[in-house]
Amino acid sequence: EIVGVLESVGAAKRWFAENRPVDLIFSDIQLSDGLSFQIFEAFPAHSPIIFTTSYDEYAIRAFRVKSIDYLLKPIKLPELAEAIRKYEELKQAFSPQAYAKKVESLLDSLEMSRRTHKTRFLVKNGEQLIPITQEQVAYFYTANELACLVGRDGRQYLVDYTLEELEAVVDPIHFFRLNRQFIAQVTAIQKIQTYFNGKLKVDLRPETAQEVLVSREKAPAFKAWLDG
Template identity: 45%
Template sequence: MKAVIIEDEEIIAKVLENKIKKVAPDVDVVHVLPSLKTARKWFGENAEPDLLFMDIQLSDGVSFDIFNDFSLKCPVIFTTAYDEYAIRAFKVNGVDYLLKPVKETELAAAIDKGRKLLGKNEKPPADLAELIKSLANPSGSSKYKEKFIVNVRNQWMPINTKDIACFSKEVLNYIYLMNGEKYMIDYVTLEEVEELLDPRQFCRANRQFIINIEAIQTVKPVENSKLIIKLKEPNHKLEIDMSRLKSPEFKKWMDR
């Protein structure tokens, strides 16, 4: 069984490859692809493998974008550095999410799932296909992220970016929707999130918050050279501070 790894950290990729050889000697890793760019080139020139190991966050984008360009039918095992309990919520039949550093027992189980899919000649489950479809942007009309995926009662649900009032860095990263709902998102830092957003629509207020211009109720100068940004209901209890040094730029951003 031939496999390909998409992973931008060379050491992590090598460790994963060694573990694959240990738990599944019949799986031959034919190539390690370190970026979206190299992955696109490789899949454009080669037949898809029997099994694909794919990191989620790459140095040049999100690995889901691969599916915008190629209709891959092979089982996919995603890997991520996120919290273990979040990962358990994203289990899907036939494919898997593995927490970094990958445990050999979980890796063996994931490979077995892929092996069974291949043996039955089945396609990936519909919910994964729908997820990939929701993340795709066939028209190519926007270079910014249009949807984020959240977990709701053990199901993946796409959220339109325009419906997000703000992104918040707490113990983990969360989004607050315009209707007040709050969900965790699978991103390690707000810096990663910020790069995916339209800067005309979203502004980095401070280290903890990225805000949607449509969610702002008022901005008030206060003591200690700060601005207090108050969001519209039902998120009005969120008062977000910003340095006055950013005041001229922020006002220009708001004054369209």
């Protein structure tokens, strides 16, 4: 029996404040008004949680280490069935106190992971050095073996990183590696169209000089990322 579907951190906090613990929680990480971790920081986890996520590999390793299950989007039925099976095994010897400590440890690990992501980039403009925040970044691209940062205002700057290095340091909640040439901020994505052979064509703002395509293999992960 499903007792509630909550789409925001605020709604979930109100629900947990007014209701008794449930048998099992399925929780997306990105909700409409923030991250679901805020819920479990306010209300220690006294129920098993299965996270659904398109989060980065560091976080997924943390889920494994803390023995809390997760479902990677797009969710597949066999993986859902396996997660339910693990829950059935867990509930036989479930200890709310021990589990709450485990979730607290997981949240600490994820917070440390998020702190390793760059939130600013120092770029050179003539003789000036300018700090650019991640919110000001539209996308990164590479051309002639040089990596460029394109701001939301359309200005371009060279950066002292390869695209591989940038992929490792930007926050995966906000940025996605579209292909070998582009990493885009979610707010820069204006339109997505289906393309030949299962590919996706992505329109970015500011406009790009070339087509930006997402491969058929990467398309499911890209759509899951956009879906939060």
